[in-house]
Amino acid sequence: MGTDSEPKVVAFCCNWCSYAGADAAGTARMKINPHFRIIRTMCSSRIDPELILEAFSKGAWGVLILGCHPGDCHYKNGNYKALRRVALLKRTLAQFGIEPERLRLDWVSANEGGRFAQLVNETIETVQKLGPLNLHQEVT
């Protein structure tokens, strides 16, 4: 993911709400900090903790997971699963010395372009203060 001089946030967006929300933000030409990459998934519950760890190990400074608001999941309860996984993973990350604030789960509906822009900007601002993770430095 390039050099470690600039913040990098991976934003996993669910196909049904938050990806459309990102589209809405773009259509409305909202100002968004550019240091993020969107990965579109069918549901926030598709984001296995394994993928989040993979993102961090490959150089992401932060991971943002956006799904449908509670009660609105296209698959009925996927976002509740995501909520549980992220809550437990945050505690685990802390034990690995990775600040839990680097991982954020939130909800964005299809018409909440402004909310999408705000969450992305906030997350990038947070990781900018924390700096790069620098995992896997060769150690003996």
Next chain:
Amino acid sequence: MSKPKVAFYWCASCGGCEEAVIDLNEDLLTVADAVDIVFWPVALDFKKKDVEAMEDGSIAVSFINGAIRTSEQEEMVHLLRRKSGLVVAFGSCAHLGGIPGLANFHNKAEIFERVYKTVPTVTNPEGIYPQTETKVPEGTLTLPEFYDTVKTLDQTIDVDYYLPGCAPPPDLIMGAVQAILAGELPERGTVLAPDKALCDTCPLAEYKPEKLSMSQIKRPHEVLHDPKQCFLAEGIICLGPATRSGCGERCINAGMPCRGCFGPTREVKDLGAKALSSIASLIGIEEEEEMTEEELEKALDNIVDPAGLFFMYSLPSSVLRRRRIK
């Protein structure tokens, strides 16, 4: 025709894998008849120089157990790799890092301080720690370098096959030995165990409810386990959903939940993350729409050490490999 030469070696391990070889019982005699054991420090008096004197590639197979945490272990496995046709990572520690791999939540300085200074049974006011070189009147004494990070065997040398388990069960060991002797080996890099999750072969599977929900998480000592009940249904975390089967369900049959010593199935890279995912999604499913985030956090408080639990046997082989070095 001369018999195939076999070596056994141990690195950062508890000795349980050596026991597992002895646990072959009478089968060990069959193995001993079929092969020439040329190196086995725990049982036979061969030295490093004997191995060095062998021709490269002359050992048919080396079974190496234990994780790699010192320069001595590193040197020995490189030597054995050079001398061996096949290298089998034997047991959880060589395969995944195992229990010694939990040291990756710390570093050398913290471990030395604990072991040689602050542990209650040690008095060391001057803070004397092991050194790689110590000058004494007779000359210089040396010790291997102790590394900050524990590695798996395949993070150190090329590994051909893996025998999983803490320790590997006799039937899998014999299966592997017979396959090697007969030259009927699967694709290089294979874990020589079934590629199914433990839940698929678990004797408690028949008691598993259709819809599992863990409303309250309990630790094994807090529950009187019913031998006819799935651990997850009792609220006890069991890593069966994410762990490879083939162990003979030894822990389950002894009334203890799975802790993941067989590692993940083939398609999974990170057992800890996968197990965490599986368990988290079961928390309070029945009332998931009503459960507030505060209630969820309270339920999670009962998982006292999530990283240590989910990565108990697999930390060095996981995606993150160790605690972050800042």
